[in-house]
Amino acid sequence: MSKNKKFTLITMIAILVIVILFGFTQIYSLVTKGFGFGWKSxxxxxxxxxxxxKNNDPNIADYELIAKEGETEFIEGLKTDTLGYNGSYLGPILRIKRGEKVNISVKNQLEVPTTLHWHGLLVDGEQDGGPLQGIEPKQSWNPSFIVNQPAATLWYHPHFAGTTANQVYFGLSGLIYIEDEISNKLELPKEYGVNDIPLIVQDRNFQKDGNFDYRTSMMGVVPGEVIIINGTVNPYLEISEEKIRLRVLNASNSEYFKFSLSNNDSFQQIASDGGFLEKPISMNTISLAPGERAEIIVDFKGNDEKKIFLMNDNMKILEFKISENLKSSIEIDKTLTTIEEIAIGDNPVQREFVLESMGISGTINGKYYNMERIDEEVNINETEIWAIRNIGGMMQTGGHPFHIHGTQFQIISRDGKKPPLGERGFKDTVFVRVGEEVLVRVRFKYKGIYMYHCHILEHEDNGMMGQFEVQ
Ligand SMILES: [Cu+2]
Structure with missing residues (x-):
């Protein structure tokens, strides 16, 4: 063989190996990056x-949520096929008072089965909306529960085994606000849409005709070049008051976000997944893995710049248009709530959850999800210590957001060290980096079968989930 031919052969084999390793779609995405949306329109x-x-009784709420297909105009003049609850994309906010009885009629107008899971809500296993509560097309599911947990920003989304990622990507997600005596009493911005703003953050790819370009390879989902917030492409928000409360949800399938302000100003975190922190915490960046939430207060007082952006890393994702005459705001309370450590008995039950992933799929304790199998038996009202370990795996690129249903837990440690201040409140999802071990204190107050899983939705759909029964 001539030197030239040998070289060509080696080059071709090298290209083949790269393509097999990274997947065609990943390479396509890398090549086309930079031709994205930029910051315009x-x-x-x-x-x-x-x-x-729909119920006049102040202690009972009757809600209706209809999962259906629709069309949404994200890009002017183009229609995108989407899914939504009661509308074409995303869903309405359920604002619930602590102590209230809630009846919900969930109707499935999709052509495929779905479920509706209340992420972060403490309810019986049968009301939880996990994979075991499937709703067939044209059928309804009518969960009913009394909400008894602190004020928090939670969310809802489908959880049907194997199709969750697709249904969430196309639009099925919504927020739940729980309010209680503390949240009502605190000096905080609480005027919805004026100074209390939801931010449902998602990454998306679009095709030329406007449709979503949801692509996966053996590596996982192709990261979106466009960040949309509340279903808005290139969004702006008019700021007319000094202090604005942002309730941020990472509703992406697999992207990890690192938020900051373009002027690098600090802001205050006031709540994590399960509710208020004890005190506001000042910070310059906040990271959220898929499924996690945080509430932050941004103070725009004394800014010379009239344009400040919310950033994800180095990318602008939301413009704050600041008015000339900002309405002055109240001072935020210095103490928000009291968080008691979840009480624990002598010799608590300890469990270990080993996370291992191979590109788009993964296992927990070496097992793929099996609907017929109960992986752990847990006693009600008994605090346990769960150790979650991420041991990496083949083609492992990042961490796993580990979500436990039916509880709000407390993080004891990350690799033996106390968690950062923003993680010392209640959590239902915790990000576990490669090689890291996270210990949590967990207790269940309701009975039934629940899930624990990775909240990278492609991982969840491809087996990275287990079941436990509380009784
Ligand atoms: Cu994962």
């Missing part, structure tokens, strides 16, 4: 509606 940030309670 700004749209006012969409505000989800607050769902109307």
């Amino acid at each position: 700004l749209n006012p940030l969409e505000m989800p509606v607050i769902l109307e309670d």
Whole structure:
């Protein structure tokens, strides 16, 4: 063989190996990056509606959520096929008072089965909306529960085994606000849409005709070049008051976000997944893995710049258009709530959850999800210590957001060290980096079968989930 031919052969084999390793779609995405949206044609940030309670009794709420297909105009003049609850994309906000009885009629108008899971809500296993509560097309599911947990920003989304990632990507997600005596009493911005703003953050790819370009390879989902907030492409928000409360949800399938302000100003975190922190915490960046939430207060007082952006790493994702005459705001309370450590008995039950992933799929304790199998038996009202370990795996690129249903837990440690201040409140999802071990204190107050899983939705759909029964 001539030197030239040998060289060509080696080059071709090298290209083949690269393509097999990284997947065609990943390479395509790398090549086309930079031809994305940039920052142009700004749209006012969409505000989800607050769902109307159809019951006049102040202690009972009757809600209706209809999962259906629709069309959404993200890009001017182009229609995108989407899914939504009661609308074409995303869903309304369920605003629930602590102590209230909630009846929900969930109707499935999709052509495929779905479920509706209340992420972060403490309810019986049968009301939880996991993979075991499937709703066939044209059928309804009518969960009913009393909400008894602190004020928090939670969310809802489908959880049907194997199709969750697709249904969430196309639009099925919504927020739940729980309010209680503490949240009502605190000095905080609480005027919805004015100074209390939801931010449902998602990455998306679009095709030329406007449709979503949801692509996966053996590596996982192809990261979106466009960040949309509340379903708005290139959004802006008019700021007319000094202090604005942002309730941020990472509703992406697999992207990890690192938020900051373009002027690098600090802001204050006031809540994590399960509710308020004890005190506001000042910070310059906040990271959220898929499924995680945080509430932050941004103070725009004394800014010379009239344009400040919310950033994800180095990318602008939301423009704050700041008014000339900002309405002055109240001072935020210095103490928000009291968080008691979840009480623990002598010799608590300890469990270990080993996370291992291979590109788009993964296992927990070496097992893929099996609907017929109960992986752990847990006693009700008994605090346990769960150790979650990420041992990496083949083609492992990042960490796993580990979500436990039916509880709000407390993080004891990350690799033996106390968690950062923003993680010392209640959590239902914790990001576990490669090689890291996270210990949590967990207790269940309701009975039934629940899930624990990775909240990278492609991992979840491809087996990275287990079941436990509380009794
Ligand atoms: Cu994962």
